Amino acid sequence: MSFSGQAVRKSLPPMQSQFPVAKAPAAGGHPNAVLGQENDVLSSLDTLGSVCRFARNETLFDQGQDLQSSYKIVSGAVRLCRLTADGRRQIAEFRVAGDFVGLEWDGQYALTAEAVRDVVAIRYARSRVDRMIAERSDIREGVFGLIRRDLRAAQDHLITLGCQTAKERVASFILQLARRDGTRDGETIEMQLGRQDIADYLGLTLETVSRTFTELKRKGIIALPKRRQVIVRSTARLTAQTAGLN
Amino acid sequence: MSFSGQAVRKSLPPMQSQFPVAKAPAAGGHPNAVLGQENDVLSSLDTLGSVCRFARNETLFDQGQDLQSSYKIVSGAVRLCRLTADGRRQIAEFRVAGDFVGLEWDGQYALTAEAVRDVVAIRYARSRVDRMIAERSDIREGVFGLIRRDLRAAQDHLITLGCQTAKERVASFILQLARRDGTRDGETIEMQLGRQDIADYLGLTLETVSRTFTELKRKGIIALPKRRQVIVRSTARLTAQTAGLN
DNA sequence: CGCCCAGTTGAGACATCTCAAGGCGCGTGG
DNA sequence: CCACGCGCCTTGAGATGTCTCAACTGGGCG
Numbered sequence: 001m002s003f004s005g006q007a008v009r010k011s012l013p014p015m016q017s018q019f020p021v022a023k024a025p026a027a028g029g030h031p032n033a034v035l036g037q038e039n040d041v042l043s044s045l046d047t048l049g050s051v052c053r054f055a056r057n058e059t060l061f062d063q064g065q066d067l068q069s070s071y072k073i074v075s076g077a078v079r080l081c082r083l084t085a086d087g088r089r090q091i092a093e094f095r096v097a098g099d100f101v102g103l104e105w106d107g108q109y110a111l112t113a114e115a116v117r118d119v120v121a122i123r124y125a126r127s128r129v130d131r132m133i134a135e136r137s138d139i140r141e142g143v144f145g146l147i148r149r150d151l152r153a154a155q156d157h158l159i160t161l162g163c164q165t166a167k168e169r170v171a172s173f174i175l176q177l178a179r180r181d182g183t184r185d186g187e188t189i190e191m192q193l194g195r196q197d198i199a200d201y202l203g204l205t206l207e208t209v210s211r212t213f214t215e216l217k218r219k220g221i222i223a224l225p226k227r228r229q230v231i232v233r234s235t236a237r238l239t240a241q242t243a244g245l246n
Numbered sequence: 247m248s249f250s251g252q253a254v255r256k257s258l259p260p261m262q263s264q265f266p267v268a269k270a271p272a273a274g275g276h277p278n279a280v281l282g283q284e285n286d287v288l289s290s291l292d293t294l295g296s297v298c299r300f301a302r303n304e305t306l307f308d309q310g311q312d313l314q315s316s317y318k319i320v321s322g323a324v325r326l327c328r329l330t331a332d333g334r335r336q337i338a339e340f341r342v343a344g345d346f347v348g349l350e351w352d353g354q355y356a357l358t359a360e361a362v363r364d365v366v367a368i369r370y371a372r373s374r375v376d377r378m379i380a381e382r383s384d385i386r387e388g389v390f391g392l393i394r395r396d397l398r399a400a401q402d403h404l405i406t407l408g409c410q411t412a413k414e415r416v417a418s419f420i421l422q423l424a425r426r427d428g429t430r431d432g433e434t435i436e437m438q439l440g441r442q443d444i445a446d447y448l449g450l451t452l453e454t455v456s457r458t459f460t461e462l463k464r465k466g467i468i469a470l471p472k473r474r475q476v477i478v479r480s481t482a483r484l485t486a487q488t489a490g491l492n
Numbered sequence: 493c494g495c496c497c498a499g500t501t502g503a504g505a506c507a508t509c510t511c512a513a514g515g516c517g518c519g520t521g522g
Numbered sequence: 523c524c525a526c527g528c529g530c531c532t533t534g535a536g537a538t539g540t541c542t543c544a545a546c547t548g549g550g551c552g
Contacts, residue, residue, distance in 0.1 A: 082404070090405045151397045155356060155400055161449065162407045195531065207531095226518095454541075456498095459499095
């Protein structure tokens with residue numbers, strides 16, 4: 001049962017925090033060949049854009065706004081989320097260096113994009129992107145593939161939110177991080193995210209996330225060297241916590 | 247806060263249960279112009295397909311299988327879901343007459359498709375669909391649009407599963423049904439789905455769904471004339487149960 | 493007419509949330 | 523370089539919503 005291989009893999013921040021990354025995103029040897037390929041093709045968009053910056057917690061765009069720009073993230077991390085009238089928040093995805101945001105819709109933004117930490121990005125006028133998509137089939141295919149990947153990620157996320165217990169969610173999440181960064185047992189994962197962001201992504205409260213991290217640590221399955229770092233001690237045992245999902 | 251207008255709207259069974267519907271799906275006056283339009287364009291695929299039937303609970307295809315066929319549903323209803331090793335199930339979407347399934351991915355099916363009730367469908371060989379997508383830009387656009395709509399639906403679904411209480415989920419769900427069928431207060435909605443399917447869609451147990459229906463009925467917000475029928479008595483009061491979401 | 497399945501209802505268990513307090517790491521300023 | 527303070531994280535205790543297990547009911551189909 002390995003259908004969620006693509007899962008929310010591309011969801012989390014890379015190691016470098018402030019070092020601006022050049023156009024070829026840092027993810028050297030990223031296991032997802034498709035992603036790399038798409039980004040290569042889509043990097044021909046680069047010349048059309050202008051650099052811009054967002055401070056931590058600043059909003060790139062709001063759900064419902066007319067879609068005027070798309071962005072490629074150069075450094076930092078962005079959360080894509082839905083906000084409700086009474087303040088509840090559901091994070092759909094995290095985007096990091098090399099990823100695009102605002103490419104997937106037409107008309108209006110479906111999600112709000114906020115900077116998890118300071119972000120440098122390239123902004124593209126939507127009209128130009130649309131023209132590229134119309135004119136170049138390779139770019140069209142690239143965008144198409146990204147959207148398909150997003151759909152899959154969202155569907156994988158549905159299982160997490162619909163069927164998993166807190167322990168399973170956190171375990172799956174850590175495994176996603178590890179897979180995404182290509183780390184092995186014993187290597188440090190820089191997760192960049194605070195407990196609240198993780199909670200909003202997993203549909204839990206920050207206290208529950210914290211307790212679950214603590215429990216996994218107590219069992220020796222993971223280590224928590226410092227704030228926003230995790231080390232997987234045993235991928236096998238962590239996987240065992242996910243009840244066949246991950 | 248009306249961002250979920252697109253939501254899982256296209257998710258549920260139409261009124262006619264067994265009457266096979268001709269190629270122009272029954273949904274006369276469907277509020278979603280885009281959907282209608284897309285289907286019109288995509289109906290030019292019809293000539294490529296062959297009719298097939300599936301009994302209630304039969305599987306159209308399994309997650310992970312190589313994607314060989316796409317289907318257009320003529321009558322009945324299909325659930326698209328993920329199954330876990332230990333028997334948990336999360337339904338991502340329901341598809342009904344006029345909808346396509348298996349169109350959205352390449353490579354392998356990401357979800358399992360099962361017949362909620364007896365289904366008549368048109369099957370298209372994937373190779374032919376791919377050719378059409380490559381050759382005809384209007385079809386390509388149609389498919390593209392459908393996938394974008396699916397993505398939006400999935401993201402809306404994330405909020406339901408991540409943030410809403412049982413009462414809010416059920417209320418949102420009924421409102422989706424009503425909107426989808428275009429019914430007004432006092433009109434009967436044929437939902438076609440059993441409590442278990444609703445539960446698996448909403449990330450609840452069937453008992454909780456049942457209790458919630460009962461409570462809404464007791465309050466006079468809805469009526470439950472018979473099995474698998476609902477009548478919304480007050481859309482306003484029902485909306486009030488959703489905490490700004492729906 | 494009666495069986496069978498879907499749905500309802502109840503009672504108790506339990507996971508997660510809520511509210512609250514305490515600790516400590518990290519960045520800042522001295 | 524070290525001390526300080528703020529915010530993040532952890533931990534605790536109690537409340538509660540949902541699940542679980544179980545019995546019962548009713549409608550529909552054979």
